[in-house]
Amino acid sequence: MITTLEQTNEQIAAAHNAYEQAREISPQLRASWLAEVATALETHADELVALGQQETHLDEGRLRFELRRSVFQLRLFMDEIVHGEHLDATIDHADPTWGMGPRPDIRRFSVPLGVVGVFGASNFPFAFSVMGGDSASALAAGCAVVHKIHEGHLRLAIRTGAVVQEALEKAGAPAGLFSTIIGRQAAELLVDHPLVKAVGFTGSTAGGRALFDRASRRPVPIPFYGELGSINPVFVTEQAWSARREQILTGYAASFTMGMGQFCTKPGLLFAPINDADDIADTLRRELDTKQASPLLSPKLREGFDKALDAVRSTPGVDVLVPGDESEAPRPTVLVTTADEVRERPEILEQEMFGPATLVIRYSPGTDLAELAGLLHGQLTATVHAESGEDLARLLSVLRERSGRLLWNAWPTGVTVTYAQQHGGPYPATTATTTSVGTAAIGRFMRPVAYDSFPASQLPEPLRDDNPWRIRRRVDGIWESAAAGMENA
Amino acid sequence: MITTLEQTNEQIAAAHNAYEQAREISPQLRASWLAEVATALETHADELVALGQQETHLDEGRLRFELRRSVFQLRLFMDEIVHGEHLDATIDHADPTWGMGPRPDIRRFSVPLGVVGVFGASNFPFAFSVMGGDSASALAAGCAVVHKIHEGHLRLAIRTGAVVQEALEKAGAPAGLFSTIIGRQAAELLVDHPLVKAVGFTGSTAGGRALFDRASRRPVPIPFYGELGSINPVFVTEQAWSARREQILTGYAASFTMGMGQFCTKPGLLFAPINDADDIADTLRRELDTKQASPLLSPKLREGFDKALDAVRSTPGVDVLVPGDESEAPRPTVLVTTADEVRERPEILEQEMFGPATLVIRYSPGTDLAELAGLLHGQLTATVHAESGEDLARLLSVLRERSGRLLWNAWPTGVTVTYAQQHGGPYPATTATTTSVGTAAIGRFMRPVAYDSFPASQLPEPLRDDNPWRIRRRVDGIWESAAAGMENA
Numbered sequence: 019m020i021t022t023l024e025q026t027n028e029q030i031a032a033a034h035n036a037y038e039q040a041r042e043i044s045p046q047l048r049a050s051w052l053a054e055v056a057t058a059l060e061t062h063a064d065e066l067v068a069l070g071q072q073e074t075h076l077d078e079g080r081l082r083f084e085l086r087r088s089v090f091q092l093r094l095f096m097d098e099i100v101h102g103e104h105l106d107a108t109i110d111h112a113d114p115t116w117g118m119g120p121r122p123d124i125r126r127f128s129v130p131l132g133v134v135g136v137f138g139a140s141n142f143p144f145a146f147s148v149m150g151g152d153s154a155s156a157l158a159a160g161c162a163v164v165h166k167i168h169e170g171h172l173r174l175a176i177r178t179g180a181v182v183q184e185a186l187e188k189a190g191a192p193a194g195l196f197s198t199i200i201g202r203q204a205a206e207l208l209v210d211h212p213l214v215k216a217v218g219f220t221g222s223t224a225g226g227r228a229l230f231d232r233a234s235r236r237p238v239p240i241p242f243y244g245e246l247g248s249i250n251p252v253f254v255t256e257q258a259w260s261a262r263r264e265q266i267l268t269g270y271a272a273s274f275t276m277g278m279g280q281f282c283t284k285p286g287l288l289f290a291p292i293n294d295a296d297d298i299a300d301t302l303r304r305e306l307d308t309k310q311a312s313p314l315l316s317p318k319l320r321e322g323f324d325k326a327l328d329a330v331r332s333t334p335g336v337d338v339l340v341p342g343d344e345s346e347a348p349r350p351t352v353l354v355t356t357a358d359e360v361r362e363r364p365e366i367l368e369q370e371m372f373g374p375a376t377l378v379i380r381y382s383p384g385t386d387l388a389e390l391a392g393l394l395h396g397q398l399t400a401t402v403h404a405e406s407g408e409d410l411a412r413l414l415s416v417l418r419e420r421s422g423r424l425l426w427n428a429w430p431t432g433v434t435v436t437y438a439q440q441h442g443g444p445y446p447a448t449t450a451t452t453t454s455v456g457t458a459a460i461g462r463f464m465r466p467v468a469y470d471s472f473p474a475s476q477l478p479e480p481l482r483d484d485n486p487w488r489i490r491r492r493v494d495g496i497w498e499s500a501a502a503g504m505e506n507a
Numbered sequence: 508m509i510t511t512l513e514q515t516n517e518q519i520a521a522a523h524n525a526y527e528q529a530r531e532i533s534p535q536l537r538a539s540w541l542a543e544v545a546t547a548l549e550t551h552a553d554e555l556v557a558l559g560q561q562e563t564h565l566d567e568g569r570l571r572f573e574l575r576r577s578v579f580q581l582r583l584f585m586d587e588i589v590h591g592e593h594l595d596a597t598i599d600h601a602d603p604t605w606g607m608g609p610r611p612d613i614r615r616f617s618v619p620l621g622v623v624g625v626f627g628a629s630n631f632p633f634a635f636s637v638m639g640g641d642s643a644s645a646l647a648a649g650c651a652v653v654h655k656i657h658e659g660h661l662r663l664a665i666r667t668g669a670v671v672q673e674a675l676e677k678a679g680a681p682a683g684l685f686s687t688i689i690g691r692q693a694a695e696l697l698v699d700h701p702l703v704k705a706v707g708f709t710g711s712t713a714g715g716r717a718l719f720d721r722a723s724r725r726p727v728p729i730p731f732y733g734e735l736g737s738i739n740p741v742f743v744t745e746q747a748w749s750a751r752r753e754q755i756l757t758g759y760a761a762s763f764t765m766g767m768g769q770f771c772t773k774p775g776l777l778f779a780p781i782n783d784a785d786d787i788a789d790t791l792r793r794e795l796d797t798k799q800a801s802p803l804l805s806p807k808l809r810e811g812f813d814k815a816l817d818a819v820r821s822t823p824g825v826d827v828l829v830p831g832d833e834s835e836a837p838r839p840t841v842l843v844t845t846a847d848e849v850r851e852r853p854e855i856l857e858q859e860m861f862g863p864a865t866l867v868i869r870y871s872p873g874t875d876l877a878e879l880a881g882l883l884h885g886q887l888t889a890t891v892h893a894e895s896g897e898d899l900a901r902l903l904s905v906l907r908e909r910s911g912r913l914l915w916n917a918w919p920t921g922v923t924v925t926y927a928q929q930h931g932g933p934y935p936a937t938t939a940t941t942t943s944v945g946t947a948a949i950g951r952f953m954r955p956v957a958y959d960s961f962p963a964s965q966l967p968e969p970l971r972d973d974n975p976w977r978i979r980r981r982v983d984g985i986w987e988s989a990a991a992g993m994e995n996a
Contacts, residue, residue, distance in 0.1 A: 042904070083608070090607035108927040108947075118579035118924055119572070122917060126927040126947075129907060131940070234723035238885075238934045396727075399959075406962040414965070415531065418618060418956055428611060428960040435607055437984050438597040438615040440957035445727045451620070451954035458597075458615075458955065465940035466947065467907055468929035470888075471917040473895040476903070490986065495926050497979065499988050 019172075020201035026164075026208065032194025033133040033162035034213045039192040041130050041160050044479065044487060045105075048160060049096035051189040055149065055157075056092040058185035059085060059178075066181070069174040070143050075312045080277065084144035091151065091435045095158040095460060102489020104128065104159060104460040107480045109493045112471075122471045125481040128464035130160030132215035135208040137229075138168040138175060139220035140315050141280045147171065148178040148198065151435075151455050152218030152243070157196065159463035164214070165198045166205045170316045176200075209233050209242075216241045216463055218454065220282070222322075223247035223370070223446045230449045243462050244449040245442065247370045248398035249286035250430050253387050253413065255404040256291045258427075266290075266403050267298055270376075271305035273429035275350050279374035280315055283399050283430040286371060289390060292380040295339055295354045302340050302352055311347040314373055323373030327351060330369050330377060335359030339378060350374035357381040357390055364393040388412040396444030397421040399430035420444060422453070508661075509690035515653075515697065521683025522622040522651035523702045528681040530619050530649050533968065533976060534594075538585035540678040541646060545581040547674035548574060548638060548667075555670070558663040559632050564801045569766065573633035580640065580924045584647040584949060591978025593617065593648060593949045596969045598982045601960075611960045614970040617953035619649030621704035624697040626718070628709035629659035629804050630769045636660065637667040637687065640924070640944050641707030641732070646685065648952035653703070654687045655694045659805045665689075698722055698731075705730045705952055707943065709771070711811075712736035712859070712935045719938045732951050733938040734931065736859045737887035738775035739919050742876050742902065744893040745780045747916075755779075755892050756787055759865075760794035762918035764839050768863035769804055772888050772919040775860060778879060781869040784828055784843045791829050791841055800836035803862055812862030816840060819858050819866060824848030828867060839863035846870035846879055853882040877901040885933030886910040888919035909933060911942070 021029075040048070059066070063085055070081040098104060105127045112123040134156040139146035146152070148165055156163050167175040179198035186195055199208065209217055209232045217233055217240065219226050226244040233242040254266055274285050292298060314320040324344075330336060335355050342351030351374065360366060360379055371377075381390065391400075391413055400417035404410055404427070417424055422443030433441050439456030442448040452462045469481055479486045491498050510518075529537070548555070552574055559570040587593060594616045601612040623645040628635040635641070637654055645652050656664040668687035675684055688697065698706055698721045706722055706729065708715050715733040722731035743755055763774050781787060803809040813833075819825060824844050831840030840863065849855060849868055860866075870879065880889075880902055889906040893899055893916070906913055911932030922930050928945030931937040941951045958970055968975045980987050 038904075087607045093606070110925040110927040116923065116925070117582070118576045121923040121925055124923065124925055124927045126929050132908075230728065231723070234720070234728070239719065239723070239938065241940065406964055410965070415527075419621075422955070423957040423959055424961070425959040426961040426965060430959075434605065434610040434613065436599040436605070436610055436613055437981060438599040438613045438957060440615050440955045442955075444954075449728065451730065453955060465933075466911070466929045466931075466942060468912040468927060470912055470914040470919075472913070472915040475895055476899070476915060492926060497986060497988075499986075 021199040021204040023203060023207055026199055026204040029164055029194065029197045029199060030133055030208070030211050030213050033164050033197065036192035036195035037130065037132055037162040040195060042478070045099040045102060048158070049100050051186055051191045052092045052096045052157060054185040054189035055182050056089045058181050059089050059149065062181050066174060066178060069177055070171060073171045073174050074143055074315055076143070076277070081144065084142060087435065088144045088149055088154070091154050092149070094435060094457060095154055098457045098460065099158050102480060102487060103457065104464060105480050105489055106466065107489055107491040109481060109491060111494055124468055124470050125472070125477065126466050126468040127478070127480045128461065128466050131463050131465055132161060133213050134161045134163050134463055135166065135214050135217040136163055137166045137205070137217070137219040137221060140168050140170040140319060141277065143171040143174055146220045148175050149182055151459055152220070153196070155459035156218065156463045158460045161463045162195045164208055165196070166208060167198050167200050169200070172200070206232070210236060212238065214240065217243065219244040220454065221246070226449065241462070242449050243452060243454060245282065245454050246446045246448065248282055248443065248447045249367065249370055250283055250397055250399045250401070251287040251289065251391070251394055252285045252401040252403065253391065254288065254290040255387070255402070255408055255410070256383060257405040257408055258403040259291050261405060264301055267301045268305050269429050271302055271309070273431045274376040275306065275309045275374050276431045278312055278314055279350070280319070280372060281431045283433060285376060285401065285430055287367065287377050287379060289357070289379045289381055289387065291383055292378065295337070295378070295380060299339050306340060306350050309350065311349055311374070313346050319372065323371060323375070326369060326371040327373070327375050330366060330371060333363060333366050335362070336366070336377070342375065348374060352376055352378060354378045354380065357385055360390070360393065367393055368395055388416045391416040391420070394420050396447045398441060398443045398447045399423045399425060401425040401428065401430055403427050422447060510688040510693040512692060512696055515688055515693040518653055518683065518686045518688060519622055519697070519700050519702050522653050522686065525681035525684035526619065526621055526651040529684060531967070534588040534591060537647070537649060538589050540675055540680045541581045541585045543674040543678035544638065544671055545578045547670050548578050551670050555663060555667060558666055559660060562660040562663050563632055563804055565632070565766070570633065573631060576924065577633045577638055577643070580643050583924060583946060584643055587946045587949065588647050591969060591976060592946065593953060594969050594978055595955065596978055596980040598970060598980060600983055613957055613959050614961070614966065615955050615957040616967070616969045617950065617955050620952050620954055621650060622702050623650045623652050623952055624655065624703050624706040625652055626655045626694070626706070626708040626710060627657040627664060629657050629808060630766065632660040632663055635709045637664050638671055640948055641709070642685070644948035645707065645952045647949045650952045651684045653697055654685070655697060656687050656689050658689070661689070695721070699725065701727065703729065706732065708733040709943065710735070715938065730951070731938055732941060732943060734771065734943050735935045735937065737771055737932065737936045738856065738859055739772055739886055739888045739890070740776040740778065740880070740883055741774045741890040741892065742880065743777065743779040744876070744891070744897055744899070745872060746894040746897055747892040748780050750894060753790055756790045757794050758918050760791055760798070762920045763865040764795065764798045764863050765920045767801055767803055768839070769808070769861060770920045772922060774890065774919055775865050776856065776868060777865065778846070778868045778870055778876065780872055781867065784826070784867070784869060788828050795829060795839050798839065800838055802835050808861065812860060812864070815858060815860040816862070816864045819855060819860060822852060822855050824851070825855070825866070831863065837863060841865055841867060843867045843869065846874055849879070849882065856882055857884055877905045880905040880909070883909050885936045887930060887932045887936045888912045888914060890914040890917065890919055892916050911936060
């Protein structure tokens, strides 16, 4: 089952060949390939979802939603590339009066990087796996993809890979444009191989950092788009707490247990002005009792969760507010500590418990929340529950400095795929300043190239004055209006 | 003169404070600060240019042009940020019918990274130095800058730094927003300091790689935007050679000796269908005789040039076509070899001779230029001299893969500051997929942040429905047309 180094080399070489054949095709043609993949995933939905249920303990509804999301994502990206948003085409005509001296005719657009290595995540067998966000954005960018399968859903991943390959073949894409590999050795070769030009990764901080280091140490370093860890703090103001404490606790209980707490956006910290912790225990217990428990995604992940939970639980000053249990499908755990304890041991704020556990931090009335927030490291998300008239400028500034998505009276789990989405944040949340979700993710796998003083006949399509691809462009500093009419997907 | 570690720490802390005070101001206010800097550079032009002449062996005309370029660049960037191009503001209103399930209201724009360390280059005392492209783009992005002075023009850099600081103070910018440091220890601290969030660098491949490694090894790695080395190959087709050989040789001689060959875009390789090398020696000699020689920028640089020239000259199969000399102001050297020799020893194509020397590579009629180009590593530029009707699709594809700017019947020296410019290319040309010249350089020092489900009253200006900053935005997938009318600077 493990992919040998020889096979991996062959797949990467084939991917590079496919990339070379496909790098200059029109966005319309590329979109037709993505369309075929989207259709194939829909056609095989029953089979794939059934495989997912067998391998992951995730229920059918969740898996169907993830698959639907992946299909939607492909279609949104199709629309995006047909409009040429990812090309960032910019034309500066020659200008003898240019302020620093005559400028030549110079035109720029973005081209795909080449072969991209994508590492699947354990926790989203569709959305962050074989044909998840990284693969979809790399293919949309015009790259070829070699996908490292996560062994937590091995059979599903192999089958999904086959469905994708079949669809691409049917669509007429060059062989090798997409393939999958299995095993650690193959994965390391994927990061090291000179023909691999970028890596997309979703996984643990330790594993991600090791691969980031590997990518950076190469003779020719490559960008490593890693989404690693995040604790996703939630701050509840005193006003919000007075106004709707029950509602906040209900939302919190639902969010941190969603997917058995195995979301990278799980709210792992709740800062609230709680006088007596017992006051909230009842509500939390009642809410948590309504949640269905299931086994975690893998024994390895369970082991990590138990260890992390133990570490936080045994930290001085941390108490158990709602005890979980050690059954195969563990009941959720709520721990509690105080702002004072956290100021003593801020490292507790960096302990990700990947699973159904969270830490409540009680603060006293009048506490400076901005100062508390200043103890946090980089996060994917940071949430505020407050009343709309409050002046939270300082707190929001500090949280913005530390995260990629700010939420107001909402919960961070659930990351919609849109134009404005940002899924990424300061290290260790991610290893880059980019997003791995949303249309902006496509640009990660491209780089700009300028054409200087080219005659019309030698310019690539996106840069020709007659704009044969009908894409939106910036000409002499002014963006053209949407060409064909930009409809929502 | 050397900045102590204590001083460096203080300056970085002051820069961070200044950044915190200034990160949320309007682009208009920020532009007014850049305006004051531009005016101050113009006001002090005579003094600064005179200092530059004393320290660099560069003539007055060249230095005045560089200063004019720097001033123009600041004003172009002002215009860019006032129109909000750098903010990439994107608004997705809540949509219950969104294809993957209801989406919340989600809005994104880009925020500055924080303190940026900028390393000045030796070869452009204005354009890539204290207030060069990296500093200007970092300030335009909303970052604070600590600039590492290049000791090749120490007094000029100190004085320029003082002029910039004075101007920023006069404009009302917070103290510490811009400062300069001197010395290696301070420079290393700049790359290591936790409050430094990105580095801009222009310099040698060895030095740049060492600092890239340092930035990547940090507990919290930061982006390192390094522009390192480039040989800038030029390919002359057989048709072009027949049509205008003299004109090409004249342009080549002028381009590779510009600034005594101390440009990162100097054409270091000319591939031409030369039958007998002696045929071109006369023309080159005649052209080169018209060039004024001057000493190189520094003794260290001269030493490096002599060593690199020696290494290439002593490579088997390389002959001297036009000998230079060893005087203080060295005459230019043209070396010559053949395509066959290069195929034997492709490593010769990686030898940058930073100074007035270049290598001509003779190829035989019928040679596959695309295959030859395939031997090249990453470049800032690649140039083709050809006739407009020729089919060069394969050659251009290979060159595009290996460079950031392609030129047609032009010369790579001279990098205009425009919207479409791309100054950067695959490693080792640069360590990132970005540009260090042109308006697109600003985005390097920013990162996206999304606001999810925020009430109108709590949204930052660029994301409010009433668009108080009047910037161009993408709303529900459709870009608004230019708001205030985008005029060229």
